[in-house]
Amino acid sequence: MASSRSLRGIPLQVAAVCYRKRGDEVEFLLVNTNGGKWTFPKGSTEPRLSHSQAAEHEAIEEAGAVGVIEPHHFHLYLHSKGVFWQPGGVREFVVKAFLLEVNELRPPLEEVRRPAWFTAEDAKRKLAKGREVKYARELEAVIDRALARIKFRGQMITSPRTGARRQAWA
Numbered sequence: 001m002a003s004s005r006s007l008r009g010i011p012l013q014v015a016a017v018c019y020r021k022r023g024d025e026v027e028f029l030l031v032n033t034n035g036g037k038w039t040f041p042k043g044s045t046e047p048r049l050s051h052s053q054a055a056e057h058e059a060i061e062e063a064g065a066v067g068v069i070e071p072h073h074f075h076l077y078l079h080s081k082g083v084f085w086q087p088g089g090v091r092e093f094v095v096k097a098f099l100l101e102v103n104e105l106r107p108p109l110e111e112v113r114r115p116a117w118f119t120a121e122d123a124k125r126k127l128a129k130g131r132e133v134k135y136a137r138e139l140e141a142v143i144d145r146a147l148a149r150i151k152f153r154g155q156m157i158t159s160p161r162t163g164a165r166r167q168a169w170a
Contacts, residue, residue, distance in 0.1 A: 013043060014096050016041045018067070021150075029116070036130070039127065041113075042058055056069045068101050
């Protein structure tokens with residue numbers, strides 16, 4: 001894996017916040033970590049790829065998720081690896097989160113990840129389990145920001161002058 005570039009001394013990673021719409025409901029695709037926690041498909045940046053392309057690559061590799069990724073991140077969050085009570089402690093990362101609307105699921109290249117779909121509230125609970133409160137809140141904010149962005153993208157705008165309707169895009 002390529003080394004992460006850093007942001008003010010904190011290593012940088014990218015995440016694909018994979019989602020699908022089921023009627024009015026939005027579901028999020030999470031994957032297992034090596035430690036058994038749930039997370040978004042994420043990993044290091046790669047010099048030959050844009051950050052969104054690197055996040056898209058992680059989605060395919062870890063979750064088998066194929067779809068349309070936004071070219072710009074919608075959120076930055078702080079993520080940790082490790083735990084305070086073990087040697088080495090916690091290592092923090094700044095993560096750029098990119099929305100990826102999933103069109104197709106394939107078997108993930110990393111079979112141990114076991115991707116699964118969750119409602120927003122269930123995703124928040126899964127992401128919080130086994131994490132320090134600080135990091136659980138960071139991940140909850142990712143879900144909240146993603147929902148707001150998805151809702152904003154899906155709104156239709158009516159022109160007051162012509163009455164024509166068009167899709168609103170951020």
